[in-house]
Amino acid sequence: MITEADLKRIMREGAGQAEGIDLDGDIADVLFSDLGYDSLAVLETVSRIEREYGIRIPEDALSAVRTPGEFLALVNRATAEAA
16 A cells, blocks of 8 residues: 555655645645646656556546545555555
């Protein structure tokens, strides 16, 4: 299972952190765009998670993901299915 702390670390490593954005707070329901993360940053996050955790995240499911909370739910479903 991937935690919000894991996701924040991976987001910072892959795409950095936009100036004026605090990833340390509760970001579960904040839109990725409001966090300064565009679709390429999200794809970089997906790529890093797939490599680090050895899972596959279905691309078609990504289109509905708009927040870190939704993203974590998707990733953890993929993790459970891979187990």
